[in-house]
Amino acid sequence: MNHSLRFELADDGIAVLTIDVPGRPMNVLTDELQAELVAAIERVAGTPEIRGAILFSGKANGFVAGADLKDFVNAYDRGMTAREAAAISMKLSSAMRRMETCGKPFAAAINGMALGGGFELCLACHYRVLSDDPKAVIGLPEVNVGLLPGAGGTQRLPRLIGIPAALPLLIQGTPVKPAEALKLGLVHALAPAADVLERARQWLRQSPSAEQPWDRKGFRIPGGAGPLAPHAMQTFASGIAQATSTTQGNYPAAPAILSCVFEGTQLAMDVGLRIESKYFGKLLSGYVARNLMRTMFVSKGAADKLAARPAGIPKSRVSKLGVLGAGMMGAGIAHVAAQLGMDVVLLDSSVELAKRGADYSAKLLAKDIKKGRLTQDKADAQLTRIKATDDYADLAGSDLVVEAVFEQRDVKLAVMQKAEAVIPATAVFASNTSTLPITGLADGSARPQQVIGLHFFSPVERMPLVEVIVGRQTSDETLAKALDFVAQLRKTPIIVRDSPGFFTSRVIMTFTHEGMRMLEDGIEPALIENAARAAGFPVGPLALSDEVTMALMQSIIKQQEADNLPAHHRSTTARSVIFRMVDELKRPGRRFGGGFYEYPEQQPKRLWSGLAEVYPPRGEQPGIDELKLRFLSIMALESARCFEEGVIRDPIDADLGSIMGIGYPSWTGGVLSYIDTVGIAQFVDDCERLAGRLGPRFTPSEWLKDRKRRSESFYPSAAA
Numbered sequence: 233m234n235h236s237l238r239f240e241l242a243d244d245g246i247a248v249l250t251i252d253v254p255g256r257p258m259n260v261l262t263d264e265l266q267a268e269l270v271a272a273i274e275r276v277a278g279t280p281e282i283r284g285a286i287l288f289s290g291k292a293n294g295f296v297a298g299a300d301l302k303d304f305v306n307a308y309d310r311g312m313t314a315r316e317a318a319a320i321s322m323k324l325s326s327a328m329r330r331m332e333t334c335g336k337p338f339a340a341a342i343n344g345m346a347l348g349g350g351f352e353l354c355l356a357c358h359y360r361v362l363s364d365d366p367k368a369v370i371g372l373p374e375v376n377v378g379l380l381p382g383a384g385g386t387q388r389l390p391r392l393i394g395i396p397a398a399l400p401l402l403i404q405g406t407p408v409k410p411a412e413a414l415k416l417g418l419v420h421a422l423a424p425a426a427d428v429l430e431r432a433r434q435w436l437r438q439s440p441s442a443e444q445p446w447d448r449k450g451f452r453i454p455g456g457a458g459p460l461a462p463h464a465m466q467t468f469a470s471g472i473a474q475a476t477s478t479t480q481g482n483y484p485a486a487p488a489i490l491s492c493v494f495e496g497t498q499l500a501m502d503v504g505l506r507i508e509s510k511y512f513g514k515l516l517s518g519y520v521a522r523n524l525m526r527t528m529f530v531s532k533g534a535a536d537k538l539a540a541r542p543a544g545i546p547k548s549r550v551s552k553l554g555v556l557g558a559g560m561m562g563a564g565i566a567h568v569a570a571q572l573g574m575d576v577v578l579l580d581s582s583v584e585l586a587k588r589g590a591d592y593s594a595k596l597l598a599k600d601i602k603k604g605r606l607t608q609d610k611a612d613a614q615l616t617r618i619k620a621t622d623d624y625a626d627l628a629g630s631d632l633v634v635e636a637v638f639e640q641r642d643v644k645l646a647v648m649q650k651a652e653a654v655i656p657a658t659a660v661f662a663s664n665t666s667t668l669p670i671t672g673l674a675d676g677s678a679r680p681q682q683v684i685g686l687h688f689f690s691p692v693e694r695m696p697l698v699e700v701i702v703g704r705q706t707s708d709e710t711l712a713k714a715l716d717f718v719a720q721l722r723k724t725p726i727i728v729r730d731s732p733g734f735f736t737s738r739v740i741m742t743f744t745h746e747g748m749r750m751l752e753d754g755i756e757p758a759l760i761e762n763a764a765r766a767a768g769f770p771v772g773p774l775a776l777s778d779e780v781t782m783a784l785m786q787s788i789i790k791q792q793e794a795d796n797l798p799a800h801h802r803s804t805t806a807r808s809v810i811f812r813m814v815d816e817l818k819r820p821g822r823r824f825g826g827g828f829y830e831y832p833e834q835q836p837k838r839l840w841s842g843l844a845e846v847y848p849p850r851g852e853q854p855g856i857d858e859l860k861l862r863f864l865s866i867m868a869l870e871s872a873r874c875f876e877e878g879v880i881r882d883p884i885d886a887d888l889g890s891i892m893g894i895g896y897p898s899w900t901g902g903v904l905s906y907i908d909t910v911g912i913a914q915f916v917d918d919c920e921r922l923a924g925r926l927g928p929r930f931t932p933s934e935w936l937k938d939r940k941r942r943s944e945s946f947y948p949s950a951a952a
Contacts, residue, residue: 235254235268236251236252236253236254236259236262236264236265236268237249237250237251237252237265237268237269237272238250238252238290239272239275241281241282244283244433244437245281245282245283245284246282246283246284246285246286246433246436246437247272247275247276247282247284247285247286248285248286248288248429249269249272249285249286249287249288250288250289250290251265251287251288251289251290251291251295251296252289252290252291253265257291257293258291258293258294258296258297258345259289259290259291259294259295259296259297259350260296260297260298260299260300261296261298261299261300261324261349261350261353262300262303263303266323266324266327269327270327270330272285273327273330273331273334274330276334276336276338277330277334277335277336282336283336283337283436283439284336284337284338284339284436284440284442285336285337285338285339285436286338286339286340286341286429286432286433286436287338287339287340287341287353287354287357288341288343288428288429288432289342289343289344291344292343292344293344293345294343294344294345294346294350294368295340295342295343295344295345295346295350295354295368296346296347296349296350296353297345297346297347297348297350298347298348298349298350298351298374299348299349299382301377301525301529301530302530304379304516304521304525305522305525305526305529305530306522307516307517307521307522308516308517308518308519308521308522309522309949312516312517313513313517314510314513314514314516314517315513316513316517317512317513317514317515317516317517318509318510318512318513318514319509319513320382320512320513320516321382321383321508321509321512321513321516322505322506322509324349324382324383325382325383325384325505325508325509326505328352328353328356328383328384329356329384329501329502329505331356331357332356332357332358332444332447333444333447334442335442336442337358337359337436337440337441337442338356338357338358338359338442339357339358339359339360339361339432339433339435339436340353340354340357340359340360340361340432341361341428341429341431341432342354342360342361342362342363342368342370342419342428343363343368343425343428343429344363344365344367344368344425345367345368345369345370345407346362346368346370347369347370347371347372347373347407348372348373348374348381349381349382349383351370351371351372351385352372352381352383352384352385352388353383354370354419355384355385355388355389355392356383356384356388358440358441358442358443358444359420359432359435359436359440360418360419360420360421361419361420361421361422361423361428361431361432361435362410362413362414362419362421362422362423362428363410363422363423363424363425363428364410364411364422364423364424364425365410365424365425366409366410368409368410368425369407369408369409369410370407370408370410370413370418370419371401371405371406371407371408372385372389372401372402372405373405373406373407374405374485375402375403375404375405375485375486375489376405376524376528377521377524377525377528377529378483378484378485378515378518378520378521378522378523378524378525378899379485379512379515379516379521379525380402380485380488380489380492380508380511380512380515381402381508382508382509382512382516384505384508385402385508386402386489386492386493386496386504386508387492387493387496387497387501387504387505387508388446389401389402389418390453390457390493390497391445391446391451391453391497391501392417392418392445393416393417393418393454394453394454394455395453395455395456395457395461395463395467395493395497396455396463396466396467397416398493399467399471399489399490399493402489402493403471403475403486403489403490410422420435446501447501453497457497457498458494458497458498468490468494471490472487472490475487475490480765480766480767480768482520482767482768482897482899483520483899484514484515484518484520485515485520485521488511488514488515489511491511492504492507492508492511495507496508519909520899522901523898523899523900523901523902523905523909524898524899524901526901526905526947527884527887527888527891527898527901527902527905528891528898531884531887531888532724532888532892534884535724535725535726535884535885535888536719536724538715538716538719538725540715540727540882541711541712541715541716542708542709542711542712545708545709545712547716548631548712548713548716548717549631549716549720550569550574550631550632550716550717550720551574551575551631552574552575552576552577552629552630552631553565553566553569553574553575553576553577553630553631553632553633553634554576554577554579554627554630554632554633554634554651554655555569555576555577555578555579555633555634555635555636556579556580556633556634556635556636556637556647556651557579557580557635557636557637557638557647557664558578558579558580558585558586558588558589558590558620559589559636559637560592560690560691561636561664561688561690561692562578562580562589562634562636562637562664563578563588563589563590563592563593564592564688564690564691564692564693565634565636565664565688565692566578566589566590566593566618567592567593567596567618567692567693568692568693568721569721570593570614570615570617570618571614571693572720572721572722573617574617574720575617575619576617576618576619577619577621577626577627577630578590578618578619578620578621579621579622579623579624579626579627580620580622581622582622583620583621583622585622586620586621586622587620589620590615590618590620593614593615593618594611594615596693597611597614597615598611624650624651624653624654625654627651627654627655628654628655628656629655629656630655630656630659631656631658631659631660632659632660632661632662632713632714632717633651633655633659633660633661633662634662634663634664634686635647635648635651635661635662635663635664636664636688639665639666639667639668639784639787639788641668641672641673641791644663644665644668644673645673645676648661648663648673648676648677648683649676649677649678652677652678652679657679659682660682660683660684660710660713660714660717661677661679661682661683661684662683662684662685662686662714662717663683663684663685663686664685664686664687664688665685665687666687666734666736666737667732667733667734667737667788667791668791669703669730669731669732670683670684670685670701670702670703670706670730671703671704671705671730673703674703674704674705674706680703680705680706681705681706681707681710682706682707682710683703683705683706683710684700684701684702684703684706684710684711684714685699685700685701685702685703685728685730685734686698686699686700686701686714686717686718687699687700687701687734687736687737689736689893695892695893696723696724696892697723697724697725697726697736697888697889697892697893698718698721698723698724698725698726699725699726699728699734699735699736699889699893700714700715700718700725700726700727700728701728701729701730701734702727702728702729702730703730704730706730711727715727724888724892726884726885726886726888726889726893727881727882727885728879728880728885728889729878729879729880729881731801731874731877731879732792732795732797732801733801734879735871735874735879735880735885735886735889736889736890736893736894738870738874738879739867739870739871739874739889739890739894739896739903740776740867740893740894740895741785741788742805742866742867742869742870742929743764743769743773743776743863743866743867743894744773744776744777744780744785744806745773745805745806746773746805746806746862746863746866747760747761747764747772747773747774747776747777747806747863748773748774748777748805748806748809748810749805749806749809750859750862751774751809751828751843751847752806752808752809752847753850754847754848754849754850755849755850755853755854755859756849756853757774757828757839757843757847758839759853759854759856759859760772760773760774760859761773761774761775761839762856763856763859763860763863764859764860764863766856766860767860767863767864767897768897768898768899768900769863769895769896769897770895771895773863774827774828774829774839775828775829775837777821777827777828778821778822778826778827778828778829779821779822780821781820781821781822781823781824781827782810782813782814782819782820782821782827783814783820783821783824784821785810786810786811786814786820789807789810800873805929812846813827813828817846819840822837826840827840828840828843861918861922862922862926864897864900864906865915865918865919865922865930866929866930867890867896867903868903868904868906868907868915869919869930869932869936871886871890871903871904872903872904872907872932872933872936873933874886875904875946876933876935876936883902883904883905883946883947886902886903886904887901887902887903887904887905888902889902890902890903904946904947905946905947907945907946908945908946908947912936912939912940912943912944912945913940913943915940916932916936916937916940919931919932920932
């Protein structure tokens with residue numbers, strides 16, 4: 233039998249408990265490990281010859297990564313109650329409490345990353361020595377998946393370093409590097425990874441106290457606790473206001489953490505732990521945690537590991553990359569590729585334009601140098617990997633070429649044909665188009681099976697998603713190579729079948745166009761923008777339209793009409809607003825000096841003062857919940873159409889693409905998870921009601937209504 237915990241007792245009476253969960257790349261707190269840990273604690277406590285114990289990891293890449301979220305993700309679908317979920321928390325919390333109160337000292341020799349429950353395990357130890365490797369981060373990131381630390385983290389951390397210092401770590405969930413961890417008092421010492429075990433042993437040989445500071449008589453939390461503490465107004469009253477303004481009430485974890493800390497730190501530790509478990513249970517049994525865990529952890533992890541990559545095709549790697557077009561998108565692709573060691577040929581119509589694109593990378597690197605994140609030598613080495621040119625012959629030997637030129641079919645075809653004349657016969661040609669069908673471009677290629685779409689998002693160096701568009705003739709080998717390239721760039725891919733607008737562009741247009749339609753219908757522009765943010769979108773539809781530019785939107789509409797696309801593939805909802813803003817009002821967007829917003833120098837942007845005259849607000853304004861529903865529903869409905877048409881093959885791609893690419897609120901889990909969360913029946917009813925009031929754009933298809941009749945969700949039920 234493979235055990236998760238190895239118990240070794242040395243002659244000096246010190247036991248080493250080595251955690252090494254079998255079959256896992258990193259240690260996680262499985263049920264088996266928890267059971268073995270409980271047994272080991274009792275053995276240490278009940279054996280007189282044992283003077284203390286050290287917790288250590290048998291894996292070189294980290295200590296313990298926390299709970300196994302794959303076990304938690306189905307709690308909501310299984311109908312787990314808040315009480316049942318709280319019991320899960322209390323079980324682990326009780327084990328850790330027993331460890332710190334059993335009368336024997338425990339030390340944590342943290343030889344790598346310790347996050348979530350892994351760091352909570354360390355906090356329950358009486359001594360912590362951490363590897364000085366910058367990758368050995370520690371922290372409590374549970375808030376990022378809709379949970380709170382459920383094994384004592386909300387109680388021990390404030391008691392250790394004080395409430396003002398603890399709350400940012402709990403509410404933001406940001407991992408802490410070793411030097412900062414020592415400075416904050418999260419650990420007692422740093423040491424090389426090879427020495428942490430011996431440092432812990434040395435501490436135990438000194439026969440230290442086996443009592444935690446918070447269990448000593450007269451203990452007071454640093455800085456005080458409760459409503460009368462000097463920091464209370466700032467940390468709690470302002471903290472609640474800040475958490476609410478940031479989350480708009482859509483993410484319950486941050487307020488729950490604040491409540492845990494406020495309530496629990498005024499009481500004895502054991503009571504505080506029970507309070508923590510109660511709040512943990514409410515979160516784990518709720519849909520927000522399910523949605524965040526499923527999409528942003530489980531699904532994203534599968535996508536990053538290329539779970540959808542065609543089987544049986546050897547793994548590939550890009551050594552030399554060609555980038556056609558040195559605008560912001562092409563320059564960003566070149567920067568990221570060079571940063572990761574690829575040689576890049578950045579080509580434009582003139583050397584001057586190409587060098588301007590390379591300068592974009594130089595500016596980003598200069599910022600990193602200024603902030604101390606990069607040395608000049610490394611920056612110089614990266615810049616030498618980017619060759620700015622206007623000569624297509626320089627593309628010779630490229631493994632893959634990405635074109636990022638102007639969004640016109642004839643321009644893209646011209647550069648593709650010039651590139652194909654010099655690149656190897658095995659090279660992949662990828663178009664960064666956001667709307668033009670890949671199959672149409674491939675028809676002009678000498679090797680259409682090697683043409684694929686790679687839709688990056690701007691700015692490339694920050695946006696983590698790449699939409700991989702498979703044309704009608706794209707081969708499985710080309711798809712595999714494209715996915716390998718995306719992974720090499722350390723980005724998350726989604727796979728989309730070729731179709732006008734693909735997935736992300738098609739869905740985001742429903743958001744911007746719905747906002748413009750609201751404006752045309754007499755809804756106050758500030759209400760439109762605030763409703764979108766209240767729903768959880770990072771920016772309102774009018775502000776986003778300015779950034780995208782209505783000039784581009786108009787160009788897309790004209791191309792759709794020229795291609796004589798079917799009505800459901802044409803952007804008609806806001807056509808009149810877009811054409812009026814561009815042609816009549818000469819306000820196409822931010823890049824052109826203004827759009828729905830004004831952009832005064834040295835001042836924040838503000839809604840254009842002339843909007844009320846152009847689009848007069850009506851007397852009675854709708855409620856904000858109705859507007860939120862319109863935004864969430866129209867995007868989810870278009871996504872369902874994409875799934876129906878086979879544009880999206882897997883709900884995972886729709887959900888990841890909507891959150892990571894176009895800002896759909898993550899609390900929903902993504903566009904199709906939103907439908908499952910609301911319930912297919914309620915969603916269809918909402919859409920039919922909206923269609924009756926607002927028009928056929930909200931009308932659900934017969935396919936979707938049939939799913940309602942069958943009560944068929946997009947994700948299979950995980951009910952027990």
